[in-house]
Amino acid sequence: EDLIMESEASAIVIEARRRLLEEWRAWRSRIERDLAEEREDAGLPPFGADEEKEMEGATVIE
Amino acid sequence: MFERALTQVKYNKDGDLLFSVSKDHVICVWFSQNGERLGTYHGHQGAVWTIDSNPTSSILASGAADNTVRLWDIKTGKLIKTWDLPTAVKRVEFSEDGLFLVATTEQRMGHLGSILVYSINPDIEGEQDDEPSLKITCEQSKATVVAWSYLNKYIIAAHENGTISQYDSKTGEQLLNVQVHEKGPLVMDMQMSPDRTYFITASKDKTSKILDVNTLQVLKKFETDTPLNSAAITTKKEFVILGGGQEARDVTTTAARQGKFEARFYHKIFEDEVGRVRGHFGPLNTIAVHPAGVSYASGGEDGYVRLHHFDKSYFDFMYEVERTRAQH
Numbered sequence: 001e002d003l004i005m006e007s008e009a010s011a012i013v014i015e016a017r018r019r020l021l022e023e024w025r026a027w028r029s030r031i032e033r034d035l036a037e038e039r040e041d042a043g044l045p046p047f048g049a050d051e052e053k054e055m056e057g058a059t060v061i062e
Numbered sequence: 063m064f065e066r067a068l069t070q071v072k073y074n075k076d077g078d079l080l081f082s083v084s085k086d087h088v089i090c091v092w093f094s095q096n097g098e099r100l101g102t103y104h105g106h107q108g109a110v111w112t113i114d115s116n117p118t119s120s121i122l123a124s125g126a127a128d129n130t131v132r133l134w135d136i137k138t139g140k141l142i143k144t145w146d147l148p149t150a151v152k153r154v155e156f157s158e159d160g161l162f163l164v165a166t167t168e169q170r171m172g173h174l175g176s177i178l179v180y181s182i183n184p185d186i187e188g189e190q191d192d193e194p195s196l197k198i199t200c201e202q203s204k205a206t207v208v209a210w211s212y213l214n215k216y217i218i219a220a221h222e223n224g225t226i227s228q229y230d231s232k233t234g235e236q237l238l239n240v241q242v243h244e245k246g247p248l249v250m251d252m253q254m255s256p257d258r259t260y261f262i263t264a265s266k267d268k269t270s271k272i273l274d275v276n277t278l279q280v281l282k283k284f285e286t287d288t289p290l291n292s293a294a295i296t297t298k299k300e301f302v303i304l305g306g307g308q309e310a311r312d313v314t315t316t317a318a319r320q321g322k323f324e325a326r327f328y329h330k331i332f333e334d335e336v337g338r339v340r341g342h343f344g345p346l347n348t349i350a351v352h353p354a355g356v357s358y359a360s361g362g363e364d365g366y367v368r369l370h371h372f373d374k375s376y377f378d379f380m381y382e383v384e385r386t387r388a389q390h
Contacts, residue, residue: 031259
């Protein structure tokens with residue numbers, strides 16, 4: 001019975017995390033789209049476009 | 063290493079350099095890869111509170127207890143400009159294009175706190191303006207920290223009364239003012255996300271919050287058991303790093319053993335604490351994350367700058383929901 005309770009509790013936690021993750025990603029994609037538009041209006045390349053190359057030199061341990 | 067408490071550490075845009083300032087009068091620059099000291103900048107006559115480098119890593123700005131904001135040639139260490147102000151300068155920050163510098167001045171008898179914006183001539187040999195291009199006087203409550211939003215649109219300031227303001231960076235008009243932290247305990251740090259669309263705060267009220275730069279809506283809240291001095295957002299991983307701690311004279315000597323002086327990692331989206339890193343013998347005053355997310359630096363009241371390179375387990379760490387979501 002304890003095990004069932006535990007797995008139900010963890011299912012709720014996982015569901016809550018999934019919702020938070022989706023909310024955050026939806027907000028980010030909206031903000032990133034707005035930023036791209038505002039940068040375009042200002043005659044600027046998308047954010048980070050000029051940095052990708054510079055960052056290649058960085059050592060990323062993955 | 064330092065003898066006095068660190069006040070701010072900051073990487074340059076490429077992340078190869080790390081600048082640090084302390085209650086000493088000297089600014090240091092280190093190679094972020096191996097921690098080797100590259101040089102120092104001499105000239106300030108008081109504790110240096112703040113530093114920032116411009117996006118091309120040619121100019122360094124600093125603010126200090128000697129009531130000056132200074133610009134330095136990063137390569138040669140030469141002082142290129144000094145602005146004399148009525149009171150101490152607690153925070154400076156370049157705009158993302160490096161064409162403007164914002165600075166906050168302290169409130170002292172006869173002087174209200176202010177937020178100043180200077181136009182920056184990117185030519186090191188060129189003249190710099192003597193006067194600020196904009197001055198915002200903080201009538202209500204002095205600003206403790208300031209930052210630029212994306213595209214130089216807004217100046218964001220945290221005030222002594224726990225509120226956060228959004229100012230139009232062209233006119234200086236206050237557009238929003240929201241009570242975010244408790245009144246009394248100070249907001250000690252505010253750092254922007256890489257694209258400057260959101261930011262994180264750190265308050266002595268023991269909380270840290272993430273806010274939307276456009277609406278000042280609180281998106282995330284991180285609760286701890288210790289007064290916070292610094293908060294940083296990691297790149298590559300969805301974490302934030304918080305640091306603080308109570309001074310030994312304020313609490314029992316067991317504070318160090320209880321882990322009050324650890325850097326705390328929280329999940330940025332789920333708000334859970336996910337890990338801690340030890341290393342300092344006193345409160346953490348300042349934290350900075352490498353722009354590529356490969357390392358972080360912390361500066362303590364103990365006078366040490368510590369550099370941490372993230373390992374494989376750090377990059378591998380993921381919540382189950384992130385893992386399943388990543389596969390889609």
